[in-house]
Amino acid sequence: MRKLLNILWNSFKMSLGELKNNKLRSGLSLTGVAFGIFCIISVLTTVNSLEYKIQSDIAALGTNTIYVDKWEYGAQEDNDFPWWKFVNRPDPKFRDVKLIKQRSQLAENVAFFIDDNADVKYQNQEVKRANIYGISEEFSQIQNIDLIQGRYFTETEFNNGSPVVVIGYENARLLFGAANNAVGKVVTFSNFKATVIGVIEKQGSSFGPGYNFDEALILPYHFYTKIYGANQPYNEHYVMVKGRPNVPSAALVDELKGVMRQIRRLSPKQEDNFALNDINFMTEAVSGFFGTVNIGGWAIAGLSLIVGAFGVANIMFVTVRERTSQIGLKKAIGAKSRTILLEFLLESAFLCIIGGFIGLLMVWGLAAILSAVLPFPIVISGGIIILAFSICVILGILSGIIPASIAARMNPVVAIRSK
Numbered sequence: 001m002r003k004l005l006n007i008l009w010n011s012f013k014m015s016l017g018e019l020k021n022n023k024l025r026s027g028l029s030l031t032g033v034a035f036g037i038f039c040i041i042s043v044l045t046t047v048n049s050l051e052y053k054i055q056s057d058i059a060a061l062g063t064n065t066i067y068v069d070k071w072e073y074g075a076q077e078d079n080d081f082p083w084w085k086f087v088n089r090p091d092p093k094f095r096d097v098k099l100i101k102q103r104s105q106l107a108e109n110v111a112f113f114i115d116d117n118a119d120v121k122y123q124n125q126e127v128k129r130a131n132i133y134g135i136s137e138e139f140s141q142i143q144n145i146d147l148i149q150g151r152y153f154t155e156t157e158f159n160n161g162s163p164v165v166v167i168g169y170e171n172a173r174l175l176f177g178a179a180n181n182a183v184g185k186v187v188t189f190s191n192f193k194a195t196v197i198g199v200i201e202k203q204g205s206s207f208g209p210g211y212n213f214d215e216a217l218i219l220p221y222h223f224y225t226k227i228y229g230a231n232q233p234y235n236e237h238y239v240m241v242k243g244r245p246n247v248p249s250a251a252l253v254d255e256l257k258g259v260m261r262q263i264r265r266l267s268p269k270q271e272d273n274f275a276l277n278d279i280n281f282m283t284e285a286v287s288g289f290f291g292t293v294n295i296g297g298w299a300i301a302g303l304s305l306i307v308g309a310f311g312v313a314n315i316m317f318v319t320v321r322e323r324t325s326q327i328g329l330k331k332a333i334g335a336k337s338r339t340i341l342l343e344f345l346l347e348s349a350f351l352c353i354i355g356g357f358i359g360l361l362m363v364w365g366l367a368a369i370l371s372a373v374l375p376f377p378i379v380i381s382g383g384i385i386i387l388a389f390s391i392c393v394i395l396g397i398l399s400g401i402i403p404a405s406i407a408a409r410m411n412p413v414v415a416i417r418s419k
Helices: 002-021 021-061 085-089 095-103 157-162 168-177 222-230 249-264 281-321 324-332 337-373 382-408 412-418
Strands: 065-069 107-122 125-137 147-150 164-167 186-189 194-202 216-220 237-243 273-276
Touching: 021 281, 021 337, 021 382, 065 249, 065 281, 095 107, 095 237, 095 249, 107 168, 107 222, 107 249, 125 168, 125 222, 157 222, 164 168, 168 194, 194 216, 194 222, 216 222, 237 249, 249 273, 281 324, 281 337, 281 382, 324 337, 324 412, 337 382
Parallel strands: 125 216, 164 194
Antiparallel strands: 065 237, 065 273, 107 125, 107 186, 107 237, 147 194, 164 216, 186 194
16 A cells, blocks of 8 residues: 555656646646546536526426426427417316316326416506416415415415415515515505515526516416406416326326316317426426537547647657656666556546646636526536546546556666666
8 A cells, every 4th residue: 555655646746747847848738638628527517507407497397297288388499380270279277177186086286377467566666567477276286485474375365366465586675675575565466456475485597497486476366367367368377287196297198188188078089179298308308408418518528638638648658758767777676567557657647637627727717707697506516526537537547558558668778778
């Protein structure tokens, strides 16, 4: 163990000495390694942070949740999307919630959602075009609605359509100066008044599909219909169905298909006039997209690492030639070939690690800048750092294997006499 530690320390000192004595040559060679590691870490870190944010936004739509709608989510992006086929489908109805709960054996929670926009006022303050969400009772069992002030709706308020609202953090801040001043205040929108009973915890910006709770007012569904009515063909509205624990989403979709065909009274020959959108499919699509982006990042980084590897190999060839007499002397006094081989491999690996460390410092600087600009943090995970330094070690060994082998096979007599 002591011998190994001594070899490691000597190799590290030789690496630093090589950098000190040949600054330009070593600096140019390590630039390729540093830039390659910078590309790998920066791409993986940025992509992983963005993917985590989007996946979190998608997960906020509900785990193991199926959205019953007239539209197929994501299909609108297709140039051949037959929109005329979907626009003529009947809209989901609030009564579908009760019918699905009665006929489904796999559904745990069923909720209805509908939205609109309105200018919300409190005294002299006003928020333009705030999101107005009308929800049914089990919405909070599918969505996580965390309150920092006040309370959520009661069953009586849902059933009676009481004029109460739960307000988003940003709307509360704009209307009342601070979120903790909102509870108990009366706001006006669409010529109706409502009392604020709760404030939703700040959510932040969303990159994926989801609810903008920060800028929303949430209303019990029956209170919503008193203001805007139940039939609004141009507003977004759908039924959300969350499966029971351990129920596969595919099984839930199959059951809901039969249930909805019964509710819509479709004959066996008629096509479905509804869409069942599985949130899990959206998660898989996002993962596939970011996997492709990561491949592109690896390709760019690979070119830089190859250039850096050739540079490090060149340094090691020159180092072996400059230390030929020293190698011969070491072998003459008893140093084994494998010891010489290990010393040069470790020195090559240390050179690449130094380059990788420089690249990591560059990424930390970039992450700090991007985190200040982007609406989500850029986090360098420990796994990515370990991966980067593992690549440095492997790259160093591959770059130094030929020069180190040449040094290990030298004849000590010939090596000592060399100049």
